[in-house]
Amino acid sequence: MTKTVFRVTVYHPAEDFCAILDTYDFTEKLWQFSSYLIQKGFKIIDATNSEKFLDINISPTPNHVNRIIVRACDKGQPEKLVKEIDGVKHNAIRVNTRIYIPDRAQ
Numbered sequence: 001m002t003k004t005v006f007r008v009t010v011y012h013p014a015e016d017f018c019a020i021l022d023t024y025d026f027t028e029k030l031w032q033f034s035s036y037l038i039q040k041g042f043k044i045i046d047a048t049n050s051e052k053f054l055d056i057n058i059s060p061t062p063n064h065v066n067r068i069i070v071r072a073c074d075k076g077q078p079e080k081l082v083k084e085i086d087g088v089k090h091n092a093i094r095v096n097t098r099i100y101i102p103d104r105a106q
Helices: 030-039
Strands: 006-012 017-023 043-049 068-075 079-085 088-095 098-101
Touching (some): 068 088
Antiparallel strands (some): 017 068, 079 088
């Protein structure tokens, strides 16, 4: 079975901050990673995997670590925007200066 990187964008209302979080082998399923974060008080903004997302200005996630990697964080909620690549408009998410497209097929 090929492993993928899971990416979840979260917002923590009590602390008013957001983050892009990646993991390679922290959990077996994306829903388990999301559930873990919900238990910690986060609201899930987006949850995807490396088969779907497209990094714009985030370096590749190491695919050999079994922990959560903070890719970006900022005060407030993440920004949803439209990013154009080769004439195709994609829905994107930005946290601080880091941007990614959650589903490159849309």
